[in-house]
Amino acid sequence: MLGSLARKALRRVYHHTDRILIAEFSGNPITTVIVVYSPTNVAPPEEVEKFYEDLATAVRDVPAHNFLAILGDFNARLGPEDARIPYHDSTNRNGAYLTALLMEHELLPVNTMFRKRTGKRWTFQDRASGMLRQLDYILVRQKWRNSILNAEPYSTFSSVGSDHRVVSRRVRLSLRVPKPSPRIRYTEEVRSRFQLLDEGLEPSSEYRRFVVANEEATRLCVPVLDKTRTSLQSRHPDVVVARGRVEEARLGYVREPTVERRGILNEAKQLLFSTYDRIKGEELMERVQRVQAAQGERQYGGRPGGSSTR
Known part of the structure; x- marks a missing residue:
């Protein structure tokens, strides 16, 4: 669900897999939100590994300058050896996979950053046993940690009938003035070259010179990127x-x-x-x-x- 402002800023939304949804929002920086639902802790290891491979691929595809937020039900417990202020005393199997993802991509579970009372850490209540667990997390890149002002769960059982709580985080971003668009410069370069074309040329000759003008503008305005190994x-x-x-x-x-x-x-x-x-x-x-x-x-x-x- 999106508010009116967020809906206007939405650039695109698509399924990466049946467990991973990605949305992009306009801004400076662009915000990329990845919503996930992990297999449970008793699911076959192959299923969990496939999920984390797909998630790692999605994270690698997000430009480094984007503000990245990964939210969802990870079905993972993190202990004090893997998180700063967790709810649980130890890390389970899914938590080990989550820890590996955090290390490889330099991510931080922000709802384990702040010192909260125990009742403000758990995110899930088992309806059968009443047991409380912390299974839901918001992950951001570590370079944005100073921009996170707060993160904590809120009870929402009465409103939507869910056994999970909503985890929210408050962010402060320092925005910068965007640089001039390369597209505008490219258009101006093509126009300036095309205006120099002689009038009265044959259509075929005029088209060839127009192609040359585009090629020259491309070499000037569009950088050549080296291919890097993933x-x-x-x-x-x-x-x-x-x-x-x-x-x-x-x-x-x-x-x-x-x-x-x-x-x-x-x-x-x-x-x-x-x-x-x-x-x-x-x-x-x-x-x-x-x-x-x-x-x-x-x-x-x-x-x-x-x-x-x-």
Whole structure:
């Protein structure tokens, strides 16, 4: 549901998958909202992995300068080892997948940021048992954390009959004046070149010169972007192995919640964190090497070793 102002700002809305909906809103910056519904904690692992792969793909497609908000029912519990001020004492299986997503894409669950009383943290009440849980989260990129003023759930059972509470967050954005549109500059460049065309030319000759005017304006106004390889850190073999160790340690701690088992779980998580950091460092070095190689080719005319012929 959207208010009148939000409806006017809506640019597009579409289904990414049957569990992921994406909406874009005009503004400076553009706001991208991803609404999700995760499989439950007892769903087959393949189903949960597919959901998080699809969600990771959607996150990668959002430009870095957009304000990104991911909201929904993640069916995941986060413990104090993975969130600042959570409702639960430990992280469950779905929470481990959510934690991996947070690390890989530098996201933050904002409704675990603020110190609230326990009654203002839970988001779901089981109708059969009456148990309270925190399963719903709002995620934003970490670079926007200082813009989040508040986040907390509100009871809405009486109005809509849901067993979930509405989680809201208040944001303050510092907007900047937009730069002139490249489209306007492109149009002016084409017009200035086309106006120089001689009158009385044959239609075919005039059309060819019009095409040339467009090509020249394109080279001047439209930057050429290098193709970059999509990062799939979550699928890296070392990450898969490290995540498997975390899951194995978590199951061991669930079966036998001792101090020793908790220590093993924390070590496995630290290994997963360091694995992500190492892979990010390797990808960064690879990019630096590609830039250096490209610079060398431009400097020496593309000849190996910088040799030249006379």
